[in-house]
Amino acid sequence: MFRRIAPLGFAIFAGLVATGAMASDLDIINAPEIDVSGSAVAEGWYLRGDLGYSGWMKGGKPQYTVYQPGGTVFSNESFDSARFSKPMSYGVGMGYQFNNFLRTDLTTDFFNGSLSGGSNVNLPCSDDEPAGTSCGFGHKGDYNAVNVLANGYLDLGTYAGITPYIGAGAGVTYLRWNNMNQKPFCEDGTASCSGRVYANERLSGEDSWRFTYALMAGASVDLTNRIKLDLGYRYSDTAGGKMYKYGATEAGWGGAGTKGRDDGFQKHEIRAGIRVTTW
Numbered sequence: 001m002f003r004r005i006a007p008l009g010f011a012i013f014a015g016l017v018a019t020g021a022m023a024s025d026l027d028i029i030n031a032p033e034i035d036v037s038g039s040a041v042a043e044g045w046y047l048r049g050d051l052g053y054s055g056w057m058k059g060g061k062p063q064y065t066v067y068q069p070g071g072t073v074f075s076n077e078s079f080d081s082a083r084f085s086k087p088m089s090y091g092v093g094m095g096y097q098f099n100n101f102l103r104t105d106l107t108t109d110f111f112n113g114s115l116s117g118g119s120n121v122n123l124p125c126s127d128d129e130p131a132g133t134s135c136g137f138g139h140k141g142d143y144n145a146v147n148v149l150a151n152g153y154l155d156l157g158t159y160a161g162i163t164p165y166i167g168a169g170a171g172v173t174y175l176r177w178n179n180m181n182q183k184p185f186c187e188d189g190t191a192s193c194s195g196r197v198y199a200n201e202r203l204s205g206e207d208s209w210r211f212t213y214a215l216m217a218g219a220s221v222d223l224t225n226r227i228k229l230d231l232g233y234r235y236s237d238t239a240g241g242k243m244y245k246y247g248a249t250e251a252g253w254g255g256a257g258t259k260g261r262d263d264g265f266q267k268h269e270i271r272a273g274i275r276v277t278t279w
Helices: 002-030 248-252
Strands: 044-059 063-068 072-078 081-084 088-097 102-121 134-155 162-177 180-187 201-203 207-222 227-238 241-245 258-262 265-277
Touching: 044 081, 044 102, 044 227, 072 102, 088 265, 134 207, 134 227, 162 227, 162 241, 207 241
Parallel strands: none
Antiparallel strands: 044 088, 044 265, 063 072, 063 258, 081 102, 088 102, 102 134, 134 162, 134 180, 162 207, 180 201, 207 227, 227 265, 241 258
16 A cells, blocks of 8 residues: 555655746746846936045246336246145036936035245345345235036946046136235345344235136945935146235335236045935
């Protein structure tokens, strides 16, 4: 009896195994497809907000004109040294994502900074100083600025939610210099200084619009399908312009208009921001 039941049991067991295998194959065939390429790009308008830190900033050496009694120009000078601070910036913008690869935006950034430097004029600081001495100056000033850039970007594909990109922009910067503080001091030449201490002179600042361009590279990280964290680098170059006016003494000698001009500056920024696709 047992010999008859055993083959039947094995047959039933084999049938169950085969049925289970077929059901497993059907489950695999009907299973949903898994996308490992990252989330889809949400096309349309987006808003953005950014913070930046200028880890390295370089500018040329400002130039200025020196008048002498009688209303004639004594010399055209430039700073012997000039050092810009490393300003933070913050900004907002609005853009449009055309497809997976192309987007543009218009951004506005706000920042301020300072400049310190020194220069020397081959002329005694006053009639009290002996001939053969020269007049040195310590310069300190600060500024406020707003730049507006139109930018274009090329997204280089999305990999596991990360999208590297490159971009470029062009626009204008409105830069306003506050008062320039100028501290004269006697420098020894062929004769000794008298030791006289001079008062700090405050020269009124100027403002101007300057052309600016920028180059960018970075990557965005998908937080959701519509919210992205943007991390990147931006190089920007702002043209030179008006810096400060003549003081009362030189104005009395005939100096009018702009006395000092800066050579502009170049900024290397590390930036972080959020982009939100709205509609």
